[in-house]
Structures are given as C-alpha cells and as structure tokens.
Amino acid sequence: MTLNNHTKKALESLKSSPLKTTKQRVDIIKILFSDGNNHFTAENVHNKIENLGLNISLATVYNCLNQLTENNIIKSVKTSCNKIYFDTNTTSHHHFFCKNSSTLIDIESKNIKISKLPKIPNGKKLDSIEIVVNLTE
C-alpha cells in the first residue's frame, strides 16, 4: 500500500505537531487523505474504519478529528444540516452545499470574489468569511 502525497504530507504534519503519533491517528489520516473525497463527518470516518475491519471508538474518532483540526492538519466546516464536516483541504476556500444530498463541494478562493464588505463593528475584528452557496437538484 503506497501512500499518496497528501497522506504523506499529513503524516509529516502530524509528526511535527505536538500530537503523539498513535496507530489510531495514523489510520484516520490514511483514511481521510487517501480518498478522492475531501469531506467527512465523524460518522463517515467511523464507518470506513469498521468496513476496513479496524477498531477505533467513535470517541477517539471525534477526539482525533478535533485535534487534527486544532493543529491545522484538516479543517472543519459547519453546515446547515447541523453536522460538522471535516475537510482535508486546509487552504482558504468556500463551499457549495447541496441541500438534497447533503454534500459539500469546494469552491476555490480564486473562483469567488467579494467586492464590497461592510464596516466591521467597533471593537471587533475580522476573523474569517464563510460563503456557502446552497444548491438544490
């Protein structure tokens, strides 16, 4: 089983992060990054684990995904369907969200542009802009 570049990079990021390199984290990273798809819920990941005959508890899946997120190895996306999706694309980007199929599709930053932004309220500062383009079928 040769690892693709995304997986290798993510495993290196894990190694250089403060997180310990546990079997579970390595397995989860392999699952996340070896797939063509970028977007996973914790349950998606847990299902893949079970299908592969691996044994990682759902709590660990959640812990792991949250810590990978905190360490910028993956990103999380909150959608209007009230589930957290984890995204292997850590670059700044936006999303299509198809309401019928509950699927996310990346929109690269260069393909969407905001030309006017309101004044930021006093005492606050800009953190990030999230654009979700909702689709129907």
Added chain:
Amino acid sequence: MTLNNHTKKALESLKSSPLKTTKQRVDIIKILFSDGNNHFTAENVHNKIENLGLNISLATVYNCLNQLTENNIIKSVKTSCNKIYFDTNTTSHHHFFCKNSSTLIDIESKNIKISKLPKIPNGKKLDSIEIVVNLTE
C-alpha cells in the same frame, strides 16, 4: 401596551397565513418583534416568556418558531455554534457572527457584494448564498 409597527405587521401576516391565531403565537410574535434585537434562539424566547410570567411550553415555542419561519413571518439562521437563531428580518441579507459572544448582526444586502461566482455544478441549481463574516473581539 401599544404595539410597534413591526409587531402589527407580523400579527397581520399571521392572520393572513393559514396558521390559527392562538394566544401563544400572538405572545411569541409580540416578544420577537417588540424587542430591538432581531435574533433569538428558541431558548431565548422561552426565557422571555417565563420572565413575563407567561406559560408556554418549550415544544410550543419550537413549533411556533418553525411555523412562523415556514410562513415567512420570520427567518431562521444556522450558525457555527450549532444553534438555530430566528431572525425577524425577513429580507435577503447576511450576517456578522461574533464568535466570542455568539451574537449575530445583520449585514444588509446592499452592503456586501459578490462580484464573481463559480459555475454551478451540472444538474444543480442555485438556491441561496449565505455569507457569514466571523468576528472576534
């Protein structure tokens, strides 16, 4: 207790909707529209009800808010804090979301502009665009 225009309009909308004009719905509309604030969770509304000495069950608050939303008397907004906020502003608009205080602030449509949008994936159609400008303090 004289009602402001927003409240009067919302009560008229209720009357002309298919929904029955119940005491609970009228009370909830009064609470939503008489306040300067536009954004409420179901719990916010339920707390106000209790503080006013009224007695409306949380289930009714949820039912009512959902039905007012379905009938375009209010709108609902999903935020990254995993709670549904109900918004008395039914015009097309966007939001600031302050992560520290979990507060929403309206951004009027005219104050934000998208000048470039990616091609909509085949077989799907555009439903809506949601822009959230996340703030920190």
Added chain:
DNA sequence: ATCGTAAATTAGAATTATTCTAATTTAGTA
C-alpha cells in the same frame, strides 16, 4: 532496553438542541 509519566484511547454515560408522541385543549367555521 526499560521506566515513568503525560497523553491518548475507550466504553458508555451525559449533554445539548431539537423533534416526536399521544393525550388534551382550542380556534374558528358550520
């Protein structure tokens, strides 16, 4: 190599927001 310790994993309980259920009450029409 082994030890010690902080970190990670685990199963299952807890939590949070919301929806559902089924019995009772009510609005508004006939």
Added chain:
DNA sequence: TACTAAATTAGAATAATTCTAATTTACGAT
C-alpha cells in the same frame, strides 16, 4: 353552540457531540 382539524402540552426520544474515569500507550529520560 357544536364540531373538527389544528394547536398545545409534558415528557420521551433522537441525533450529534462531548465528557468521565479507568485503562493503555508513546516516547523522552534513565
């Protein structure tokens, strides 16, 4: 005023996620 579909209610159920506390593991120091 009675009838009936709709609304309300308390409390149970659900779904996604987090917490708890006991056990196990990674990995730097010995």
